[in-house]
Amino acid sequence: MATASLNGSARTDRGTGIARKLRRDGKIPAVIYGHGREPQSLTVDTRELEKLLSTVSAASTVIELALDGRVAKTLIRELQRHPVKRNVIHVDFQELVAGEKVTVSVPLRFTGTADGVRNSGGILEETMHQVHIRVDPSIIPNHIDVDVTPLTIGHSIHIRDLKLPEGVAVLDDAGATVCVCTAPKAAAETVAVEGEPAVPEPELIRKPKPEEEEAK
Numbered sequence: 001m002a003t004a005s006l007n008g009s010a011r012t013d014r015g016t017g018i019a020r021k022l023r024r025d026g027k028i029p030a031v032i033y034g035h036g037r038e039p040q041s042l043t044v045d046t047r048e049l050e051k052l053l054s055t056v057s058a059a060s061t062v063i064e065l066a067l068d069g070r071v072a073k074t075l076i077r078e079l080q081r082h083p084v085k086r087n088v089i090h091v092d093f094q095e096l097v098a099g100e101k102v103t104v105s106v107p108l109r110f111t112g113t114a115d116g117v118r119n120s121g122g123i124l125e126e127t128m129h130q131v132h133i134r135v136d137p138s139i140i141p142n143h144i145d146v147d148v149t150p151l152t153i154g155h156s157i158h159i160r161d162l163k164l165p166e167g168v169a170v171l172d173d174a175g176a177t178v179c180v181c182t183a184p185k186a187a188a189e190t191v192a193v194e195g196e197p198a199v200p201e202p203e204l205i206r207k208p209k210p211e212e213e214e215a216k
Helices: 016-024 046-053 115-120 185-194 210-215
Strands: 003-010 027-034 037-045 062-067 070-081 088-095 102-111 123-126 130-135 144-147 156-158 177-182
Touching: 003 027, 003 046, 016 027, 016 088, 027 046, 027 070, 037 046, 046 088, 102 123, 115 123, 115 177
Parallel strands: 003 062, 027 088, 102 144
Antiparallel strands: 003 037, 027 037, 062 070, 070 088, 102 130, 123 177, 156 177
16 A cells, blocks of 8 residues: 655635635645545645655555644545646545545556567557556555466456455456457458458440440
8 A cells, every 4th residue: 555645734714815825825725524524624735745746646545644733544536737737726635534445546557478469479458557446445555467478369358357456346347458469460451451352343334336236
């Protein structure tokens, strides 16, 4: 389970104008909520948050948020960004409760070299890069490994084929394709051409010339 630390400061003032002022002062408006607690407004330091986001996966990292003299284990549930500048303008934190499972997205990590790539010059196409899982916060995995070593050309790995850590349940469709090993493009085109049926030459339809009429 990946964890990171972040400092927060409680605030009572709200409103669009206040939020703009906070951003000008290097702060980002935020809110923390969770099971059994009222939503609480707060701010986090812009530089500290940006540094954190550059080093962790926000969707699956437990953020130990220092607030009001205590540390709350949280997940970032929403990052609102400026539509043009793309900088973060608001953050939603969900406080985690021991024993209460959460839904998070974790990345897939492809390992090994597919047999079809190594021995037949095939191409590995990764069709999914993350999965949605339900899990206890204390055992959120950093990633899910996908071993592609035995994959031959024309074969795929699906969600149902993944080897999951104990206590992890994937919420995505079991039949969804995670990756597929395809034939090299040149080989695929050759097979397609060879497999095409012969096209008969078109029948010529025209009015016969006078000499052809006499020959009959």
